[in-house]
Amino acid sequence: MVVFRDDLDTFCKYVAHRPPNVDHTVHQHLEDRHLEKGMRGLYYVARYRHRSADGEVMTVGLDQYCGRVDLDDEAGDEGRATARGTEAVAACVLRAAEEAGGTVQKEPVRYTGEVVS
Secondary structure (H helix, E strand, C coil): CEEEECCHHHHHHHHHHCCCCCCCEEEEEEEEEEEECCEEEEEEEEEEEEECCCCCEEEEEEEEEEEEEECCCCCCHHHHHHHHHHHHHHHHHHHHHHHCCCEEEECCCEEEEEECC
16 A cells, blocks of 8 residues: 555646556545644545556555644634645545546545544
């Protein structure tokens, strides 16, 4: 498995060169992860499978940090910035998948409860 952590550009280039040709689908979801104290981070997670010419199947993934969610941010500025970041990542992945002849399947948001340090 190949996973690109916080490297959206390389992931999208990878989709172009090694497209999702097993089921022609990039599966994606958002993950809500604890960062520290009351802070949470929102991550865009995508996975697809590619079969090479020799028949080997590999999974390609993206784990992209999109921003923080601060429960104490009364103005909601961080939340709006995170939403914009998430939308930009989703648009880039969708564009790459469609150009490669695939689609994107959105799955529900997941809460991991994992503390990220």
